[in-house]
Amino acid sequence: MGNGFPAPEVEVGRIVFRSWEHEWQTGDKETFSLASAKKLLPSEITRPIYEALERWERDLLRSSLPYPPFGLRIRRAKSEWLDLVLSEYNGELLCYGLENATKYGLEGRSIGELCPNWDAALPEPRSKQGRFGITLHAPLAGSNVTWAYELEWRPAVFPEQGVNIDDLLRHFSPRYRERPIFG
Amino acid sequence: MIPVDDLISELGLIRNALGEETVEPSRRPRRRGPRESPAPERVRGDPIFDSGQWDVTDPDLWEEEKQRGRRAVEGDGSAGQSGISRAGIEALAWYVSFHDDRRAWGVYIPLSSLALMDELYLSNLRIGRDRRLNLAWSALLIHEQMHFAVDYACAWFELVLRAPIRREFMARFKGQLPFGGLTPSEAYLEIEEAAANAHMLRQLARKESRQVMRTIEGFIERQPPGYKEGLRATSDASFAEATAETLRSYFALWAIEHRLDFGNPKTDWLRLLPLDDESASSECPVYVINDLDEIGMAAGSLRLIQCISEIVETADFEKQFRRQDAKVRSDWDRKKEEIKIRLPSPPRFEKLKDSKPPTWSLRLRAGHRAHLRPPDPGTTAWRAVAIGNHKEMGHG
Numbered sequence: 410m411g412n413g414f415p416a417p418e419v420e421v422g423r424i425v426f427r428s429w430e431h432e433w434q435t436g437d438k439e440t441f442s443l444a445s446a447k448k449l450l451p452s453e454i455t456r457p458i459y460e461a462l463e464r465w466e467r468d469l470l471r472s473s474l475p476y477p478p479f480g481l482r483i484r485r486a487k488s489e490w491l492d493l494v495l496s497e498y499n500g501e502l503l504c505y506g507l508e509n510a511t512k513y514g515l516e517g518r519s520i521g522e523l524c525p526n527w528d529a530a531l532p533e534p535r536s537k538q539g540r541f542g543i544t545l546h547a548p549l550a551g552s553n554v555t556w557a558y559e560l561e562w563r564p565a566v567f568p569e570q571g572v573n574i575d576d577l578l579r580h581f582s583p584r585y586r587e588r589p590i591f592g
Numbered sequence: 593m594i595p596v597d598d599l600i601s602e603l604g605l606i607r608n609a610l611g612e613e614t615v616e617p618s619r620r621p622r623r624r625g626p627r628e629s630p631a632p633e634r635v636r637g638d639p640i641f642d643s644g645q646w647d648v649t650d651p652d653l654w655e656e657e658k659q660r661g662r663r664a665v666e667g668d669g670s671a672g673q674s675g676i677s678r679a680g681i682e683a684l685a686w687y688v689s690f691h692d693d694r695r696a697w698g699v700y701i702p703l704s705s706l707a708l709m710d711e712l713y714l715s716n717l718r719i720g721r722d723r724r725l726n727l728a729w730s731a732l733l734i735h736e737q738m739h740f741a742v743d744y745a746c747a748w749f750e751l752v753l754r755a756p757i758r759r760e761f762m763a764r765f766k767g768q769l770p771f772g773g774l775t776p777s778e779a780y781l782e783i784e785e786a787a788a789n790a791h792m793l794r795q796l797a798r799k800e801s802r803q804v805m806r807t808i809e810g811f812i813e814r815q816p817p818g819y820k821e822g823l824r825a826t827s828d829a830s831f832a833e834a835t836a837e838t839l840r841s842y843f844a845l846w847a848i849e850h851r852l853d854f855g856n857p858k859t860d861w862l863r864l865l866p867l868d869d870e871s872a873s874s875e876c877p878v879y880v881i882n883d884l885d886e887i888g889m890a891a892g893s894l895r896l897i898q899c900i901s902e903i904v905e906t907a908d909f910e911k912q913f914r915r916q917d918a919k920v921r922s923d924w925d926r927k928k929e930e931i932k933i934r935l936p937s938p939p940r941f942e943k944l945k946d947s948k949p950p951t952w953s954l955r956l957r958a959g960h961r962a963h964l965r966p967p968d969p970g971t972t973a974w975r976a977v978a979i980g981n982h983k984e985m986g987h988g
Binding site: 417419470471472473474475476477478479480481483484485565566574576577578579580581583 | 755756760764778780781837840848849856
């Protein structure tokens, strides 16, 4: 028996954090959270960037829910509902503008604008050999912040625009109907 | 608190909310062969443990089971090969959901688990074995009570939303994948196990010494992912977050389905769990399984004493009894009836240290005591062997 609601579309994905510091330390470009990322520079240098990243991550977490046991998260597909709900937060939580770093003051900004004395804090030498023969370069103060650090909602199921929730609920869906054996 | 039986009746009206597991709930998942599992016995209240007749009858099997138990609890790779399908605390005790088994739901704790946990993780504590067994019991029970609390919270939401939340959730862990491309990355809900172990630590810390807590922390530290994260979830804030994330994990699809804002960080999810509610805890049946022979121990090696339903008064006792004040005699008559139902907690009923043969002291009025000895092998009645005041009984 249905509940009267149309089946919503959902996005299934994961939050990914890309950080040059993490790659420099581990060889891995990405990790799954800010807390799990390895750091290289002193926090007093990078604090303005990480504060913005923490807001960004908090909003990504806020607008999605865990989907075990796959290590994934789900959220309602870009649609009417979340925009409506989240507008209640006076724009504090622009759920589906989250991928856009502009909101957090990172897009189009250079690292040096946010973090004074950046270049002096960089390791020497400022490049080193990474995995697969790739040379890693420490970003200079003039580099874009989003070249060095970025959070991303990465779809894990396609089409990424939305999966019908009934595909996830299967026979537990309130709209589920047994298929007749004949006809 | 709404009785669970009432919840179950209501859940029965929701399609797919209740199921019937085919697995025998009292069967530990690791045992050898198709032998019949021992019948579980319901435990009410706080039991008392007596290991006065501790006897390892098959040392080889005992050693083998210790190794097997360690691998299961610590979740090393070889555990699966030996047929152990549960890891962490769940290798020692488990909770059967009322969503899966309306008849036999509850917490199951085998006596063998208490013996193994004591031997493997608690034996360095400078307290007597009976006390350590009691600690093992408490630790396992409190952990499993967290799973009951989550089960209860799920049921509450299921009634509100008319949705089979728990069974849909568990189906994902049982390999029923919605898409071919999805790969499970955890065999159990790790955050729930962290919350359950954190709950255990928080509860035990209220009454146990620092030394005991360090030992329990060491036990948790050796457990698999999720379980061991309980060590970092004991503060009020981190425990609340672990609990919230557990419930969000269960409810996520239904939150989207019903347009509910479950991600709101200002919601106090802990309030939905009946954790500090004693009447709620007593709603969850607890069963003990006497399976000591399966680990190479004599059946009476470890006894869980809930009540004393049969007492024989020895001739010496009767002689001393006749000398007592009328009020003391009447108190004994009353206590004899009370302990048929439930034993008082220590020190009102406690084993006398180093007593041979093992003797228990039951406190009566005005500093008086009665001394009781447990049944000899093959018998069922306790023996009342002495009665008198504190000094006469050698307590002073």
